[in-house]
Amino acid sequence: MLPWDSVHIPDGFLSTPVWLALDVTGLPAVALLARRARRELEEARAPLLGVMGAFVFAAQMINFPVAAGTSAHLVGGALLAITLGPAAAAVVMTAILAVQAFVFQDGGILALGANVFNMGIAGVLAAWLPYHLWGAGRHRRTAIFAAGALSVVVSALLAVSELLASAVPVRPAALAFLLVVFGVSAAVEGVITVAVVRGIERLSPRIVHNATPERSWGLAVCGAGAVLLAAAGGLVASTNPDALQWLGGQLDILGRVTTLFAAPLAEYRARWLGSPWISKAAAGTAGALLVGLICIALGRAATRPRSA
């Protein structure tokens, strides 16, 4: 079994600005996707998504043979995006991550926003991008492979970038090792996704065709954004990890700037409220909220159906 085909970040690893920003942006984005998924899936909505989540859990018991006697299992983000559509897949992944965090201690609660962002949103949308572009044509198989591989590699790169931005020390040798592991896991997930989708097409052809690619241009664009973000993160992480730590520090500076805007409130603060920790947290929340609102506005603009 490969060590990490998906990185669930536990609590205590991310610095406050990082987890706060991702909680504040990731969770409303899921709410938005949930509304979209409700609109798209007419019949058997919540029960279908819940049971599909249970399926992804159960499918991890099936061992897929990889070279040299090792085996791997399905991660599932790309498979869900292809069979249910990206919005519904993001909701299912979020539900899986929530159950993993609360019941199985796989991933933290404060880090849930980060994990949802990495695997539930960026991973799923990155998988959607190639399938949306080439899933219907001659290169369908390549597109499905790319979907599986991208979903794993994008979420893993984002997770590593977040850890580096939180000043978790990862030395170049360790980082190189991690990147190789992610590369292998991604290729394996791609192969497994192709095999399973072909199996589903043979056994129950109607299911795969329910997810119609035409509808989700906005989400495909978001997917391109996720891929670019992960690629940038991976590139910076592998060439100049200090830059990411610097970026983490900049997030704090963003917080300090917001404190300036909140200065009129400062006079009314009790003395203990004036401790740097509290004001930092408050400023961080304000900054993150702002970023969150911008993201929601952009998301709305991008996902609005053209026919409306």
Added chain:
Amino acid sequence: MHHVVLERWSRGESFLHARDARVKVVVLLVYLVALATTTPMTPIAGACYAALVAAAIVAARLPLAGLALRAATVLPFAGTFALFSLLAGDESRALSLVSKSYLSAAAVLTLAGTTPLPKLVRGLESLGVPRFLTLVIQFLYRYLFVISEQAQHMRMAALARGGGRLRMTHAAGAAATLFGRSYARAEGIHGAMLARGFHGRMELLAEARLGPADVLFLLGGAGLATALRLAMGTLA
């Protein structure tokens, strides 16, 4: 299986079991934030935070050793990165990574071990998590065991037919079959629920109400965690 033990724990009876889910979630969040923002994480701070969780576990009459063992599921991940930190010569960072992730996991387990999932999910819902998402989480948890058992049966059947080590196409076929069966099951469930008057919300037998004990626990728990955080802040 892991979640069966948790299920048994969560049906117990204690002061903590009886508290409102919303209150427990808020106290957990305050504790987690306090723990996460404590820098640097000194051994004394770690011991104080650990004592707080241990007190909650004892008050909930949960097995201390069993819970401590279960929380260790975070250690492989945390340990690897702690090792990276040690190699980089940052010992306090290594200690902080391991202790923070371990104590957070123990605290979350204490919540999950004193609150049955339907109540927990309902609590999250009234704290603002979208209902569609909580509904999906509930269905997921309800059918987790059912579908896992089906996967187990399929594996047994494959073994009985001599398929000791599956080839890629066989494994993919098994996954596709499981997918198709899950899909069909979901449609059946939905139809049956509609026939019984399902209107998009799970009903509980009793709506949760905040009692005086809940408010007391909220103030006490959140207060203790906050006080601990502030004390550690001035120490540092």
